[in-house]
Amino acid sequence: MPLLYPFRIGLEFFFSKRDWVLEMQEKQRNSFREEPQPGSEEIESMRSEAKRILPPRLAELAERYSFKYNQVRIKHNVSNWGSCSRKGNINLNLNLVRLPEELRDYVLLHELCHLRHPDHGPDFHSLLESVCPDHRKKEKELRKFRIF
C-alpha cells in the first residue's frame, strides 16, 4: 500500500481485489520457496564482466603481496567462490562480480594465500591475517551471499 494513502482506501482496494491479492501473495511465497534462478543470458553477462574485472584485480593483488600463480580461470559452479590447485592455478567463480568489492578482494586474497598453504591451518590463517586483517568479519559477511 502506498505511503500517505488513506488506510480505508487501501482496505477497500484490498477487498475489491481480494482474490487477486491472495493469488499474488501465494505466487510470491512460491517464488521465494523456489528461489528464482538467473537465466543463461544473465550468467553470460556475469561471465563477461568477470573476465573483464577479475584477472586484472587478481594480478594486482598478487603483485602487491608477492604471490605467484600460474593461470587464472573464470568458472561457474554453485559450490565455491574460488579454488586453488596444487599446480598454482586459481579458479574464480563468475558470481564474484555480484559481491561488494571488498568481499571480492577477500576471496581473491584467500585463494592467493592457498598458493602457499593449501589447507586452512594456522599458517594459512596467519598469512591471510597479514594481507587481510579483518578476514574473519569478511568470511562471515560472505556467508550472507548465495552462489547461483
Ligand SMILES: [Zn+2]
Ligand atoms: Zn580456502
